[in-house]
Amino acid sequence: MGYKAISSLLLLGGLAFGATSQAADMPSGQMLGNTCAGCHGTNGSSMGPATPTIAGITPEYFVDTMTSYKNGERESTIMTRIAKGYTDEEIKAMANFFSDKPFLRQAQAHDAEKADFGRKLHKKYCEKCHEDGGLKADEGGILAGQWMTYLNYALDDFASERRETPKKMARQMEKLQADQGDAGVEALVHYYGSQK
Amino acid sequence: MSKFNRRDFIKLTGSAAVAGMVVGFPQIVGAAGKKVVIVGGGIGGATAAKYIRMADSGVEVTLVEPNADYHTCFMSNEVLAGERSIDSIRFTYDGLKGHGVNVVKDTVTAIDPAARTVTTAGGQTLSYDRCIVAPGISLVYDSVPGYSAEVAETVPHAWKAGPQTVTLRKQLEAMPDGGTVVIVAPPNPFRCPPGPYERASLIAHYLKNNKPKSKVLILDPKDKFSKQGLFTAGWKKFYGYGTDNSMIEWISGAAGGKVESFDAGSMTLQGAVESFKGDVINIIPAQRAGTIAQTAGLTNDAGWCPVNPKTFESTVHAGIHVVGDASIASPMPKSGYAANSEAKVCAAAVVDLLNGREPGQPSYVNTCYSIVGKDHGISVAAVYRLGDDGKIASVEGAGGLTPGDASAEMLKREVTFAHSWFQNITHDTFG
Numbered sequence: 018m019g020y021k022a023i024s025s026l027l028l029l030g031g032l033a034f035g036a037t038s039q040a041a042d043m044p045s046g047q048m049l050g051n052t053c054a055g056c057h058g059t060n061g062s063s064m065g066p067a068t069p070t071i072a073g074i075t076p077e078y079f080v081d082t083m084t085s086y087k088n089g090e091r092e093s094t095i096m097t098r099i100a101k102g103y104t105d106e107e108i109k110a111m112a113n114f115f116s117d118k119p120f121l122r123q124a125q126a127h128d129a130e131k132a133d134f135g136r137k138l139h140k141k142y143c144e145k146c147h148e149d150g151g152l153k154a155d156e157g158g159i160l161a162g163q164w165m166t167y168l169n170y171a172l173d174d175f176a177s178e179r180r181e182t183p184k185k186m187a188r189q190m191e192k193l194q195a196d197q198g199d200a201g202v203e204a205l206v207h208y209y210g211s212q213k
Numbered sequence: 214m215s216k217f218n219r220r221d222f223i224k225l226t227g228s229a230a231v232a233g234m235v236v237g238f239p240q241i242v243g244a245a246g247k248k249v250v251i252v253g254g255g256i257g258g259a260t261a262a263k264y265i266r267m268a269d270s271g272v273e274v275t276l277v278e279p280n281a282d283y284h285t286c287f288m289s290n291e292v293l294a295g296e297r298s299i300d301s302i303r304f305t306y307d308g309l310k311g312h313g314v315n316v317v318k319d320t321v322t323a324i325d326p327a328a329r330t331v332t333t334a335g336g337q338t339l340s341y342d343r344c345i346v347a348p349g350i351s352l353v354y355d356s357v358p359g360y361s362a363e364v365a366e367t368v369p370h371a372w373k374a375g376p377q378t379v380t381l382r383k384q385l386e387a388m389p390d391g392g393t394v395v396i397v398a399p400p401n402p403f404r405c406p407p408g409p410y411e412r413a414s415l416i417a418h419y420l421k422n423n424k425p426k427s428k429v430l431i432l433d434p435k436d437k438f439s440k441q442g443l444f445t446a447g448w449k450k451f452y453g454y455g456t457d458n459s460m461i462e463w464i465s466g467a468a469g470g471k472v473e474s475f476d477a478g479s480m481t482l483q484g485a486v487e488s489f490k491g492d493v494i495n496i497i498p499a500q501r502a503g504t505i506a507q508t509a510g511l512t513n514d515a516g517w518c519p520v521n522p523k524t525f526e527s528t529v530h531a532g533i534h535v536v537g538d539a540s541i542a543s544p545m546p547k548s549g550y551a552a553n554s555e556a557k558v559c560a561a562a563v564v565d566l567l568n569g570r571e572p573g574q575p576s577y578v579n580t581c582y583s584i585v586g587k588d589h590g591i592s593v594a595a596v597y598r599l600g601d602d603g604k605i606a607s608v609e610g611a612g613g614l615t616p617g618d619a620s621a622e623m624l625k626r627e628v629t630f631a632h633s634w635f636q637n638i639t640h641d642t643f644g
Contacts, residue, residue: 048573068633068634173622
């Protein structure tokens with residue numbers, strides 16, 4: 018039996034089958050978001066180690082990130098090529114899709130001592146914006162439980178200006194570097210990787 | 214679409230639903246109790262099964278697959294190179310069972326599009342409202358005269374990962390230093406367009422570290438291949454490509470690379486111009502859609518399945534969808550990522566159709582990594598949409614290859630991203 022037959026029966030019954038209501042010529046956020054899962058994991062929770070989990074991040078951060086890839090402000094291996102494939106409306110639809118999904122964490126090998134030191138450094142240098150130990154996503158990405166390889170790439174990109182560092186963050190990172198050196202940055206990554 | 218009649222409807226949904234509808238409660242007719250039978254548990258079939266269940270747990274999904282587990286073709290070249298174990302590319306169907314998929318270990322022998330039934334070698338007849346056929350490829354052995362399924366036991370194609378991957382790995386291990394490995398590349402179209410060239414790269418990588426006097430020779434019926442510029446740049450960097458001492462040599466069709474016959478006894482391949490002897494020979498023959506697609510009459514003259522790209526419903530038989538390598542989804546390649554992406558479009562369409570909704574606009578992606586040497590990965594990506602002409606079209610200005618001037622850091626990252634991609638796509642498909 019075809020869907021047309023069912024549709025007409027439903028019309029006869031006077032029922033609206035409420036599911037899909039997006040513009041007819043645009044894929045839904047779910048349809049678009051599902052295409053990302055091959056690299057970023059089902060519903061945006063990555064199995065790691067280098068592709069970040071993108072579930073649960075704010076729509077603003079998602080849109081900012083995709084837009085900066087799309088217009089070349091942020092460098093990457095492959096995302097600069099992929100982001101150009103979507104309209105601004107499609108990026109917004111994907112942003113809403115992923116922001117509703119839970120950020121699922123996998124256990125990561127980490128050094129407990131470094132993670133403990135990182136927790137203290139986080140409080141001092143990062144907590145003001147990345148609240149709740151990096152669990153909250155108001156000011157940017159979710160750091161708690163993010164993949165460590167990705168975090169190292171991101172920090173390296175900030176340091177080597179492949180990605181623009183927000184002013185407040187640049188100041189804090191400079192202080193951290195001056196006080197603790199690379200070991201401090203490493204400890205932070207172990208702290209975020211240790212969170213479940 | 215087949216004609217709707219009352220008898221079919223009773224058969225498909227059970228009389229309770231019909232009774233409900235007759236007395237005017239059409240909400241009973243959701244997709245609850247609707248049956249989807251999926252033929253084949255590779256990337257396309259497994260993804261479709263999982264995503265249908267995720268979208269609508271009222272749909273009964275049965276996946277019929279002859280094997281108890283699946284070895285991914287992607288990353289099998291790392292097994293050949295000794296970089297990973299065969300078990301690391303093996304996946305079971307336990308994850309799908311966890312999503313409520315009924316997994317049946319059997320071989321589908323016939324599909325009746327009129328009766329909407331699938332018949333198995335084990336004697337089962339399964340009825341369906343919608344069928345998804347995802348049989349992957351079948352190998353056209355006689356595209357290389359002298360090659361056959363029997364010969365392939367000792368001269369493996371290893372183009373379906375599993376026991377043949379292990380055989381080929383053992384032969385590479387046993388080969389003395391100074392030996393020649395010959396890879397016979399297939400004509401277009403075929404599964405994993407960069408695959409033969411990544412295979413040459415990773416075998417050379419193994420030989421360079423273990424048997425440095427050895428060589429890899431690629432005999433190709435074609436005059437160009439996927440990611441050619443990036444591969445040859447990597448081969449120059451790692452394997453002396455283009456020099457007298459190159460570990461990799463590629464002979465194009467124009468240069469006599471097309472193999473006209475093979476003699477297994479003397480391990481000799483007869484080319485158009487000269488003959489070639491190999492110590493280890495890997496013949497990747499021509500390909501077409503998996504056998505059941507042909508038996509069920511879903512293929513065109515070229516041996517592949519034409520589909521409506523919005524739903525992946527066969528344009529030959531209504532009610533049957535075809536995804537993955539067996540389908541014609543050009544310009545999407547026959548890749549694992551494409552099969553995964555097509556299966557999601559198909560799953561969404563099937564769920565819409567079973568719920569009496571018009572399928573929504575599709576969106577598709579392909580991402581494909583190849584590892585050329587130590588800390589040196591390359592990729593190609595594309596975003597696709599359905600064009601106004603009803604055909605799949607690559608979004609202009611998006612996608613493309615790793616830039617030719619990519620830094621060492623970025624090439625190194627692409628290897629890590631390739632491994633992350635593997636972790637994620639296999640979990641997205643089977644997890």
